[in-house]
Amino acid sequence: DAGVIQSPRHEVTEMGQEVTLRCKPISGHNSLFWYRQTMMRGLELLIYFNNNVPIDDSGMPEDRFSAKMPNASFSTLKIQPSEPRDSAVYFCASSLRTQGVNEQFFGPGTRLTVL
């Protein structure tokens, strides 16, 4: 299995532009998570989906952020308009939610720089 796939790996954009981050979870996994990592705030959960349905989006910082999961093999995180404070590494993770421990497998992350 290729693991969790994220694209792009790096993104540099200017303030005010729209940014779309993409994630392909591991085939067969039914839960998907979006995290943001910064020096100041560490790793934060933004939103997670179970069976393509958003379960908890309380970590989404503001209305400029939105996430979708149109099917079991694809999710997007969109920032519109982007701001310099959105600069961070964004991780996508997936897991197979069953009874018991649910190990999350992380993608390589997307490093976003907003100028």
Added chain:
Amino acid sequence: AQTVTQSQPEMSVQEAETVTLSCTYDTSESDYYLFWYKQPPSRQMILVIRQEAYKQQNATENRFSVNFQKAAKSFSLKISDSQLGDAAMYFCAYEGGANSKLTFGKGITLSVRP
């Protein structure tokens, strides 16, 4: 709300020696899971070890083991025979309750001296 605390921002260990990384957490749940993740400079998050709270036996994975003290809400990671490749940032994480959310600590940067 659950919280995970890693109070040591940095640690250093001599190659081949043993090092222990500390983690405490706060929860009102009785059933939960604890994890240690490694993040090398490549920034890939790699699961090192996990512990189910209902298990009294401490988890072990090769050179990595944990000291799980449920009453004290403590979950430390011991790395034996440290290797240069162990140099990374290590995150303690908690998952519990009715959802699959992981709550991470701030992380600790481990350096290994040759």
